[in-house]
Amino acid sequence: MSDDHAEIYRDFNDAVNMTPAALETFLDSDDSKRVGWKGEDGKGSGESVGHKSGRRIVEIKRRKKADLTDDDYAHMKKVVGYVARHCAQGPQKEEDKEHSDWRYSLMNWGHDPLKT
Template structure:
């Protein structure tokens, strides 16, 4: 179980690293999953973690489940491991950017 102070810190960290709105993330997940002839149903687009991040963005802190908290830690840790605050992200590194965007972090956003 996560205590209240730890949950407050996690909530802040999660909303700091997830810098895409729920609308931006939903649109990105649909685009990333689409191919030339098909587009997935909006509630089925993107990887499970991206879908879970989207669900968390639409919740209040008091409604978080243990599974939500686990995903929030995963997202915060993943973004921290894959971003370099010393170096500006490069547009050419689109694979890394696209991976991060599937969990709600666009490294090119201020």
């Protein structure tokens, strides 16, 4: 494994703090399906980018490290970047966090900001 892959793997596992089972359960929820960017058509139809990413994250987390592909590492790097950027943009009020679209979007990407 290259040094870059080792760093991405570590960063990904730091960013994704939900188990595959917890993420799958969340992805089945109405809140998960409701949030996120669903394409340029402006109609909000179809699966959001984050929801699709969540399904891929579950697949990656269930694979053995030795079986991960370059495409998996590229997606893992994308997840790390999204989580870092989105965490920096929290809701205005602390009490809004638990049931916010901000949190639900992050959870689609495998990160629950309320989990320590």
